[in-house]
Amino acid sequence: MDKRRFSIQAVSALLHNANLKGFLTGKIYQGAGKNICVPGLNCYSCPGAVGACPIGSLQGFLSGLKFRFPYYVLGFLIFFGALLGRAVCGFLCPFGFFQELLHKIPFPIKKNSFAGDRQLRWVKYAVLLLMVVILPLCFALTPFFCKYLCPAGTLSGILLAVHDSMLRAQLGGIFLWKAFVLAVVIVGCLIVFRPFCKYLCPLGAIYGFFNRIALYRMDLDADRCVSCGKCKKVCQMGVDPVRECNSAECIRCGDCVRNCPVNAIHMGIKYGQAKKHSEKTTAL
Amino acid sequence: MKRNIPCMLLASAGVVLIGIGIALGQPGQVLMKAVRICMECVGIG
Ligand code: SF4
Ligand code: SF4
Numbered sequence: 001m002d003k004r005r006f007s008i009q010a011v012s013a014l015l016h017n018a019n020l021k022g023f024l025t026g027k028i029y030q031g032a033g034k035n036i037c038v039p040g041l042n043c044y045s046c047p048g049a050v051g052a053c054p055i056g057s058l059q060g061f062l063s064g065l066k067f068r069f070p071y072y073v074l075g076f077l078i079f080f081g082a083l084l085g086r087a088v089c090g091f092l093c094p095f096g097f098f099q100e101l102l103h104k105i106p107f108p109i110k111k112n113s114f115a116g117d118r119q120l121r122w123v124k125y126a127v128l129l130l131m132v133v134i135l136p137l138c139f140a141l142t143p144f145f146c147k148y149l150c151p152a153g154t155l156s157g158i159l160l161a162v163h164d165s166m167l168r169a170q171l172g173g174i175f176l177w178k179a180f181v182l183a184v185v186i187v188g189c190l191i192v193f194r195p196f197c198k199y200l201c202p203l204g205a206i207y208g209f210f211n212r213i214a215l216y217r218m219d220l221d222a223d224r225c226v227s228c229g230k231c232k233k234v235c236q237m238g239v240d241p242v243r244e245c246n247s248a249e250c251i252r253c254g255d256c257v258r259n260c261p262v263n264a265i266h267m268g269i270k271y272g273q274a275k276k277h278s279e280k281t282t283a284l
Numbered sequence: 285m286k287r288n289i290p291c292m293l294l295a296s297a298g299v300v301l302i303g304i305g306i307a308l309g310q311p312g313q314v315l316m317k318a319v320r321i322c323m324e325c326v327g328i329g
Contacts, residue, residue: 028319028320028321029319030319032315034314034315034318034319035311035312035314035315036311036314037314043322043325044317044318044322044325045321045322045325045326049318051318052314052315052317052318053318056317056318056322056325057314057317057318060313060314060317061310061313068308068310068313070305070310071301071302071304071305071308071310072301072302072304072305072306072308072310072311072313072314073305073310073314074298074301075298075299075300075301075302075303075304075305076298076302077298078294078295078297078298078301079295079298079299079302080298081294081298082291082292082294082295082297082298083291083295142324143322143324143325146322146324146325147324147325147329150325153322153324153325153326153327154326154327156325156326157325157326157327157328160321160326161326167321167326167328170328171327171328172328172329174327174328174329175326175327175328177327178327179327210291210294213290213291213294214291215288215291215292215295269288
């Protein structure tokens with residue numbers, strides 16, 4: 001385990017949810033921090049949340065009664081994406097951290113590659129396009145992703161309902177559906193590494209677009225690489241860093257970097273363009 | 285350093301968009317939504 005990354009994830013989850021007394025009282029934070037979009041997926045209705053969820057805020061604009069172009073929210077998404085890409089997922093996102101913690105729980109089946117995995121990765125782009133953009137634009141006041149899918153919101157609902165009997169009394173069919181989705185995600189996490197990130201998260205889909213050009217990137221030194229395949233084997237996101245070290249699926253966890261026996265993979269903000277592995281093979 | 289130009293341009297574009305959003309009062313709209321319990325998020329609908 002990478003202790004440094006684990007500590008950053010823990011601190012980030014705490015900072016996203018610094019309103020600790022909210023967990024005891026069941027009251028959500030109402031201060032100025034909620035003017036600002038946080039980088040990770042963190043429901044603003046979570047009693048701990050001190051900032052605004054970018055995906056929830058985006059749908060808020062798109063599903064408004066009057067169309068408002070979401071300059072502010074897009075600005076945050078582009079800013080975080082350009083600097084970090086999916087390093088947000090690997091280091092900062094509380095829901096990503098939650099999934100990783102669940103995956104550490106011993107379970108008889110642990111499986112990261114299976115038939116259909118590649119195809120399922122496309123679902124998150126459909127979720128982004130349909131549930132976050134198109135449907136909220138077509139149906140006013142209905143943030144489809146929040147309403148029908150987001151498991152972070154369901155967790156918030158559970159945390160609030162523990163303290164609030166009025167809220168508990170209102171939970172009905174939609175909550176049951178969302179609780180089912182949450183249960184599938186939780187059981188999925190016991191088996192697969194970050195299934196929500198891989199297959200469903202619209203925020204991960206957005207940050208993935210930036211991986212190629214983000215300031216924080218990876219780079220493969222093809223002259224050093226001995227094609228041992230260790231990096232591909234250890235990658236729990238199913239990336240082959242030799243073929244595509246800036247793949248949209250890479251969350252910058254650094255497992256491949258640490259496991260490369262010849263230090264051929266580098267991650268950070270100071271590296272240049274990767275030398276293509278094919279260039280190296282032709283040169284040989 | 286050249287490779288960092290596109291991301292710096294994009295990051296700056298992000299800052300500009302945030303600025304436009306602020307000028308249009310959008311932080312207040314984000315705040316309004318975020319300080320109330322979102323019924324859709326928590327599963328009431
Ligand atoms: S994919 Fe989504 S839930 Fe997963 S770490 Fe990234 S932003 Fe968070
Ligand atoms: S390619 Fe490397 S850094 Fe990216 S997810 Fe896989 S192991 Fe982590």
